[in-house]
Amino acid sequence: MHVPDGFLDAPTSLATGAVAVAGVAIALRGARRELDDRTAPIAGLVATFVFAGQMVNFPVAGGTSGHLLGGALAAVLAGPFTAVLCLSVVLLVQALLMADGGITALGTNVTLLALVAVVVGWLGFRAAQTVLPKRLASVPPAAAFGALVSVPAAAVAFTGLYALGGTAPIPLDTLLTAMLGWHTLIGIGETVITGFVVGGVVAVRPDLVYGARRVLATRELEIRTPQDPAGATS
Template structure:
């Protein structure tokens, strides 16, 4: 969904640029707390992995393709603020080195595919983690659902931006229907890729999945309290 130069007018592009810069600024501060000895080495590799998977366009219906955005994936693996920094690096490199996503649209692309997919993906993930049984095996599914939801939301936000500053006069209802329709399909791909990637790390080293830590901590507590009870009973 890389927005090229020219789709949105200058005021809208400046506005999204300000939003993106502010969010990245906050992330630079907030990411410090997420970056410990386990997430720090992962972060750069997660960025590189997201870049690689974004090259893999998969077909969605006739003559259309889509690719991973990666917000939910990065947020669950290394934390939402660090995840936003990872994705921002990806979009900046894609824009400057690969001419993918307009230079004046860089703020728009960071806002849509970075901030939005990280925020929606992470919030849906955390919400599901809160209401569902506290099982480690559910973490990858929750990440996949968060990823699935984040893509159509990002496409809807594009329509809102287009309503504010689109350079052509396109009926918004048809634009919304077309954008959300195709991005629900792309979202399914996003969900599957996120499920597989998070599931793979979870299978070998669950402690390296940032979003799985509350579940792991809880499990340790349960084991510890059971141990205490047993000791108490035998004494």
């Protein structure tokens, strides 16, 4: 859903630019706690995968486009703060080198794709984890649920921004219907892709999946408790 230049008025674009700068600044601080020798390589791979996935675009309405977002996938694999940075870098490269999204709309695109999609995707993933069994097999379906809710959420957020400062001659109800319709379908596709990718990594190297760390820590604790007398409380 790359937003082109001029689709939103200047005040709205400036406001989303400020939100994007603040969000990236917070992510830079938070990523220090996530990045290590395991997550750093996976972050690069995630950024490459998302960049390739977003190159497949579908026209939606009035110059906007729909495509895979990758917010939930990036958050589960590399961590939510690192995911924001990955998506922001991808969007910057696309705007500067690929003419995919406008330069003046970069803040809007970062807000929608790198902040809203990642945050909603991560929250959806964590919410699903609270109701699913606490085991590794639950990580892929939880990630898939995060992807399912993140894409329509970003579409609704864009429609809200358009309601505040849209400049294109498109009725709000028409735009909302088009955005939700297309991005619900895209969300289903992203759900399947996210589930398969996360499932594949979990099956081979679960230690590389940030979203699986709590499950791994719990499992290691359960294994050590009966077998490691040194770990027992006295």
